[in-house]
Amino acid sequence: MFRILTLAFFLCTAISACTSVPLSTMAKLSTFDWQDFNALQAGDIQVKITVPQGFELNIERSWLGFELSSEHNHHSGRFDLQRLSTQASVIDGGLFGSDIAATTYRLQLQxxxxxxxxxxxxxxxxxxxxxxxxxxxxxxxxxxxxAEFVSVWIDLQLSSQEGFFTLVDGSQLSLSTLKVQRANATDRANEKTTQDLPSN
Structure with a gap:
């Protein structure tokens, strides 16, 4: 039986334990089979990624992937994305929370x-x-x-007829790994600059 096994998203190499996948999405994808997958058109596939204002998405390094697996086989594809549009948006804070000013990036396969x-x-x-x-x-x-965390909302469109459905609903991702990577890169750059300085 062909089925959607996992819906996953990662920021660099760090992900918090707070991942929210709507039940409606699980139900929708539970009926998705190999014929549906083979009927997809690459030009129809789109992703919407929403982050709070003050955060900026690195579109050139973001990507979408599919991994197909069985007991004896495994195959995967990684697909780079390009911008279709960027617009200001507002995330509903719900009954007890405040609305969140955000930016939504609409992307498609390159x-x-x-x-x-x-x-x-x-x-x-x-x-x-x-x-x-x-x-x-x-x-x-x-x-x-x-910032120590970033909240992320992700919507996916597999076909233009079906439109978008929510893949991830406001999950929090830790920025700790990204900060360490950037600090290390800065240290290496400073060290190289020092080495390149002419000696007296």
């Missing part, structure tokens, strides 16, 4: 990535796959200096 998606579909036609994992990887370019 043209260079689309042939690879067709190859992934061809693999599925020739090999049995029991599960598919959808992975959306948003990378952050800028964030407030005092």
């Amino acid at each position: 043209p260079e990535s689309r042939p690879a998606f067709t190859e992934l579909q061809a693999y599925l036609r020739q090999h049995k796959a029991d599960n598919v994992m959808i992975r959306v990887v948003p990378k952050i370019k800028r964030y407030p200096a005092n």
